[in-house]
Amino acid sequence: MNAVVFAYHDVGVRCLKVLLARGVQVSLVVTHEDSATENIWFGSVAGVCREHGIACITPADPKSPQLLAQVQAAQPDFIFSFYYRHMLPVEVLAAAKRGAYNMHGSLLPKYRGRVPINWAVLHGETETGATLHEMTVKPDAGAIVAQTSVPILPDDTAHEVFGKVVVAAELTLWNVLPAMLSGRTPSMPNDLSKGSYYGGRKxxxxxxxxxxxxxxxxxxxxxxxxxxxxxxxxxxxxxxxxxxxxxxxxxxxxxxxxxxxxxxxxxxxxxxxxxxxxxxxxxxxxxxxxxxxxxxxxxxxxxxx
Incomplete structure (x- = not known):
């Protein structure tokens, strides 16, 4: 199976490595340039690509015709997004013959949107997790494929919880990927009426x-x-x-x-x-x-x- 992967941050690093470990051919990775104004405390997706000889690009605009052409030329069976920071246009999603899927850092439908781990800790939640779901026009709104929960202890910081969610994302993808590759991708309802959407924080x-x-x-x-x-x-x-x-x-x-x-x-x-x-x-x-x-x-x- 062939995949195009949009990825960044630690979740991007670990989930990309899961795809490779499961034998998925990753023909193209799209990631971000690290910003000089950001505290870069996380792993490098670009570094993983260099280690494995994977083509890696960092377009500024995910809606550019050039990017669409590159994704279509790869003829991917799957498109995956692992903590990539932009919404992907419908035309890009449609290039995946067997579906486009995103890994989100919450137990959907709760905490759709930006920085879900920080919001969960701020609201005193006692658990969160990672959810793999279908990508649609609306953010974090597609059918749920699989999810894994982790506890939030009373004194855990968001950074500590993020480390748990990275592991949850890795486990979620590792466990469900064989079914997806064999054409048996699970699909469970993502009832948005039971969740909430949150924006970014300054x-x-x-x-x-x-x-x-x-x-x-x-x-x-x-x-x-x-x-x-x-x-x-x-x-x-x-x-x-x-x-x-x-x-x-x-x-x-x-x-x-x-x-x-x-x-x-x-x-x-x-x-x-x-x-x-x-x-x-x-x-x-x-x-x-x-x-x-x-x-x-x-x-x-x-x-x-």
Whole structure:
């Protein structure tokens, strides 16, 4: 079987390797140029192509006639999209004789759209996963082929969950690919009425509002912790990024309240705490000052200001 693959990021790397391990002939890979303004903390699809001698291109516009001609010339049985960042036009999808499929980082129909892992952590979900589905005109709307779930633990950051989803994507593709190659591709309903669509997030969306509940602030910190832009506040012209927090058990609240009254942030027993809008507390476990790792004791000067 012959495939054209649109891929980027770690999911792109692992799923491309699954296709090769299953004996799929990948005649063309379409990926992105790494941006000089982006923190590139993930694997390189282009690097995998160089290792395996696979033709790899990085067109700026997925709607270009040149790209369509290249895909059609490959005469693919399948088209796969693994964390490629653009929607593919219908004309490109139609070039696949046996279907075009995308790997999405959620349990569809939940969290359609952009950065689904970050949104799932932000909303306090306890599980997410990876879903392989048919590509259609609407994003993440085609029939579900297969999916694999992973847990989201209470203190997991989005980066930690992303690592799990990469494995879930690899397992999903590995397990279903033999059926797809033999002409028995599963098709399950993707009921959009039971899910939701979310857009992209900007760095400014990470600004902390300490008036929110402790759980909401904790989920924000987890959802955007490095290598993502981070949850932050600005004090005395400095950017303070909170990189890791933990919810304080209710049993500890009375003692903290007696010792520190209505203070917003304070040290107790060598630990840094913050009081949130619901009166509950977070322990602050890590900070950066102006994007540089810093000691929690460095927070003292801001607390005194």
């Amino acid at each position: 760095p400014e969306d990470g600004r902390i509002d300490w008036r929110r509940t402790a759980r909401e602030v904790h989920n924000l910190v987890r959802a955007v912790a490095p290598p993502y832009p981070g949850a932050f506040e600005e004090i005395a012209d400095d950017k303070i990024t909170v990189t890791r927090t933990r919810l304080v058990p209710p049993s500890a609240h009375p003692a903290l309240q007696r010792a520190h009254g209505m203070q917003d942030k304070f040290f107790e027993g060598g630990k840094l705490y913050a009081r949130c809008g619901d009166g509950n507390f977070l322990q602050i476990l890590g900070i950066q000052i102006n994007d540089q790792d810093a000691s929690l004791n460095n927070y003292l000067k801001y607390m005194a200001s």
